[in-house]
Amino acid sequence: MPTSTSSRPPDDVGAVSSFAPSPSASPETVYGNAGLPARRKLAIINLLAVLLPLVGLAAAIVLLWGESFNWTYLAIMGGMAVLTAGGVTVGYHRLCTHKSFTTSPLLRYLFTAAGSMAAQGPVIAWCAEHRKHHQHSDAEGDPHSPHITARGSWGQGVRATLQGAVHAHVGWLFGPASQGLDKYAVDLRRDRAIVLANSHFELWVIAGLVIPAILGGLLSMSWMGVLLGFLWGGLVRVLLVHHVTWSVNSVCHLWGTRPFESRDESRNNALVGLLALGEGWHNNHHAFPTSARHGLRWWELDFSYLFIRLLEGLRLARDVRVPSPDRVQSRKRRRGESADAGAPHTEPDAPTCTPEDGPHAVHHL
């Protein structure tokens, strides 16, 4: 059973970003015997597995256009995708898991409800699993690393490569349940708004299927519209958001750039960054886990952060955390350092919100 090696209190794991590196997180353990070619192969297979079904779906949509798909169902599907993916990125991830900003209990409930409609599990288990990922990233105990299992490296060869990619993307969801998650959820279980939303998970999943069906029916004034709204805005949308979210776990630990020091294989991937509303800037995120802003450079589009800034402008969010320019600079990978070095970092990311900041000022980590 994986054990936490952090010296921090277990209930503090997700609330702050000071994930102490595990002794097992050395590059040797993370990479096992897999050399660079094996990892490249893993990245290519994973990328194809993610992209080809999306190409297939796009082809199906083109072929069905005018018959069982049109602008109405595109709008319903797109709107529901943004609503529920945003619920995951802003609600489940940045608000509940990492506490990168604070907001009212009502908004905590509503953002969590929107995330629940993505059908990725109740919020408390989701957050606990993700906090565990951060603490053990690409090392023993990581629930969904494409590089390592509980038994060590996935190894080399096509079979091992495929196993790692499938495990990180979706396979881990069907494996043995993660152990020791309770310690990652202590603070969440004390939050009444989150506990309430957690208990309403199934209701919100159903609502996420019923709402597009009703919209389809009303906009077309037909029972066929109800069915097509359910299919496109419900089932197909769940499929799309699932794969985009899972791609953060798989693609963003395989394929992309690593501008920052991190003790894992996290990567910045522009395509996932765009599709996952900013979550694809994953190396940035592992370097600064409690930052509300994942796209740290001006061209790293981060819709979730823009939404959080909008909330802040409307005085609906406060204590929005971002790393100071000095901290960003200090964590940059030095020139000439191998992108695959995977050097463990020892500097904690503990956020220090400056008390002199106003109630709506951005807080630097």
Ligand SMILES: [Zn+2]
């Ligand atoms: Zn990660």
Ligand SMILES: [Zn+2]
């Ligand atoms: Zn995270």
